[in-house]
Amino acid sequence: MSLFSDVAPIRFEGPDSKNDFAFKVYDKDRLVLGKRMADWLRLTVCYWHSFNWPGADVFGGGTLPRPWLGARVTQAMAEQKLDAAFDFLARLGVPYFTFHDTDVMAEADTLEEHGANLKRIAVLIAEKMAKTKIKLLWGTANLFSHPRYAAGAATNPDPEVFAYAAAQVCFILEATHRLGGENYVLWGGREGYDTLLNTELKGELDRFGRFLSMVVDHKHKIGFKGTILIEPKPFEPTKHQYDRDVAAVFAFLQHYGLTKEVRVNIEVNHATLAGLDFEHEIAAAIAYGIFGSIDVNRGDPRNGWDTDQFPNNAQDLTPAMLQIVQAGGLDTGGFNFDAKLRRQSLDPNDLYLAHIAGIDTLARALLAAEAVIVEKRFAKLREERYAGWNAALGKKIMANEYTLSTLADHAVKSGIDPKPRSGKQELFESIIAGACRF
Ligand code: XUL
Ligand code: CO
Numbered sequence: 001m002s003l004f005s006d007v008a009p010i011r012f013e014g015p016d017s018k019n020d021f022a023f024k025v026y027d028k029d030r031l032v033l034g035k036r037m038a039d040w041l042r043l044t045v046c047y048w049h050s051f052n053w054p055g056a057d058v059f060g061g062g063t064l065p066r067p068w069l070g071a072r073v074t075q076a077m078a079e080q081k082l083d084a085a086f087d088f089l090a091r092l093g094v095p096y097f098t099f100h101d102t103d104v105m106a107e108a109d110t111l112e113e114h115g116a117n118l119k120r121i122a123v124l125i126a127e128k129m130a131k132t133k134i135k136l137l138w139g140t141a142n143l144f145s146h147p148r149y150a151a152g153a154a155t156n157p158d159p160e161v162f163a164y165a166a167a168q169v170c171f172i173l174e175a176t177h178r179l180g181g182e183n184y185v186l187w188g189g190r191e192g193y194d195t196l197l198n199t200e201l202k203g204e205l206d207r208f209g210r211f212l213s214m215v216v217d218h219k220h221k222i223g224f225k226g227t228i229l230i231e232p233k234p235f236e237p238t239k240h241q242y243d244r245d246v247a248a249v250f251a252f253l254q255h256y257g258l259t260k261e262v263r264v265n266i267e268v269n270h271a272t273l274a275g276l277d278f279e280h281e282i283a284a285a286i287a288y289g290i291f292g293s294i295d296v297n298r299g300d301p302r303n304g305w306d307t308d309q310f311p312n313n314a315q316d317l318t319p320a321m322l323q324i325v326q327a328g329g330l331d332t333g334g335f336n337f338d339a340k341l342r343r344q345s346l347d348p349n350d351l352y353l354a355h356i357a358g359i360d361t362l363a364r365a366l367l368a369a370e371a372v373i374v375e376k377r378f379a380k381l382r383e384e385r386y387a388g389w390n391a392a393l394g395k396k397i398m399a400n401e402y403t404l405s406t407l408a409d410h411a412v413k414s415g416i417d418p419k420p421r422s423g424k425q426e427l428f429e430s431i432i433a434g435a436c437r438f
Helices: 037-041 047-052 075-092 111-132 159-178 201-222 246-255 268-273 278-288 314-326 350-375 377-385 392-398 404-414 425-435
Strands: 043-046 096-100 135-140 183-187 227-231 262-267 291-295 335-337
Touching (some): 037 350, 043 350, 047 075, 047 096, 111 159, 183 201, 201 227, 201 246, 227 291, 246 262, 246 278, 262 268, 262 278, 268 278, 268 291, 278 291, 278 314, 314 350, 314 425, 335 350, 377 425
Parallel strands (some): 043 096, 043 335, 183 227, 262 291
């Protein structure tokens, strides 16, 4: 029995069901373009917002019943949390979870104790995973909450903080490996600055590059086969984060020779905060060959901060889903609900309702993407738009058959006079809207 035992395992009951605690759209075995819905979505619950966040905000303390939280989390409290978390995961029926080291373990005073506490809880996590068949999508280190990390971890002016962070990552990377994790995430929460006046930007980037190279080397040394992922975010908590978006991460990886080793974990509201569309970030990552995984949530259109709300708008997510489906889907990645309840969502069962709604939203977007692909019109319109690049001139240009001046000669002599054509944006948009009928 736990806080979450009131609700029976969540099942698919179809669109006509009046049961709030049932999936209306998410039917895990339903085939979508030849693959199970569950395999397209690889649904994941995050430990931190769901079980570790008490509902505090900058004006007040926790409101949510989370009896395993307190001023100092003991081993007994960590175990109570683990029981409740796996009770919830199993009843919700998702295949994956994610966690930070500090989300799961008893609080430690020294690094040595940190390593020991993490090992101790990891043994119990492994038992829960074996019993429930729930898998670990990724592990990560919390390198941003403790005051020692106020000026960053890998980018801290003090190398002792760098060393402390290295130890923490070493422990959790090894724990992730032992638990069969499919990825390892680094979110550079405080790897950035509040003012450039006191900051050596190049030096900090070099140290961040060194840190990431050490993580990659260690991954190979221990034989971890998962993917190393960086999660971009433009700001919050620092004013400027080095990993501000996918393009900045790619430039960083290229500069430090890591493009073949590291991919990105793209979060919906981090893209929004960067002033970019979520689907843009996915398309950019696919184009650069570094697409990895998704943290799914949404912001609030009137708030410029990270509200981490559960997704509820399938039409908004459909262009992104289309990108993912057309790229063949997630490889080692998943859809991780990096989303939290609102402060007034006091009923323990609200956590089920939030995830059920989020999961059905993703399922709707997936079915809409399928409808767009099956109908073929969308692809045909795009093909027509770029048809010239599959004809003689376009092919020759891309086969390096012209220089700038020979192409200029050709353009002059052949008397070309290209006419502007409609981009048909409204038609493309109406196809997406029309496909969102699930
Ligand atoms: C913060 C955020 C983190 C990372 C993991 O905005 O998204 O929760 O996903 O550290
Ligand atoms: Co995230």
